[in-house]
Amino acid sequence: DGGITQSPKYLFRKEGQNVTLSCEQNLNHDAMYWYRQDPGQGLRLIYYSQIVNDFQKGDIAEGYSVSREKKESFPLTVTSAQKNPTAFYLCASSMTGQETQYFGPGTRLLVL
């Protein structure tokens, strides 16, 4: 089955720790995205990538980093510089030339 997988489903971060959220897709999509969802605030864009080895900052990139070494993978690192990381993180992808985005099941990040 084609789709987007995110892992883990739940992630706990200690103060001062960097954590990495995984996002993998087997849809052969070129573009991938990371969004953050907070209650009552909708989705906000963190980073996006249109091709391998290239990515752009979104609206709330501070405290986050990404890499795009493979077409199917777009991991997100939440660094210790992100002071309020507790949120639901959603990864999405889209086909070249298409606007419709397809979402993974999400990772919930909690701070210990």
Next chain:
Amino acid sequence: GNSVTQMEGPVTLSEEAFLTINCTYTATGYPSLFWYVQYPGEGLQLLLKATKADDKGSNKGFEATYRKETTSFHLEKGSVQVSDSAVYFCALSVNQAGTALIFGKGTTLSVSS
């Protein structure tokens, strides 16, 4: 700038009631419009979309019509079910594939039997 405004929730309905969730947008150019649905603890699923004025998107009994004159894309369903309980997001894309969607804040729908 580009933005999406949705009616605030929660919306609480009885089963078989008529549903409307309002969505208006501000955008330069001619955006594509989307409705996504999110069930508890899950990611977003595309519900329907429309790419040009007067287009009607439809899926699973839900409908929305792209109204350029009122910059709206209201979601409707004639008879809701308990299984429709979810959060609904209106979103737009400014016709640049590979760029991010702009989302409204979401509207929570709760349907009781």
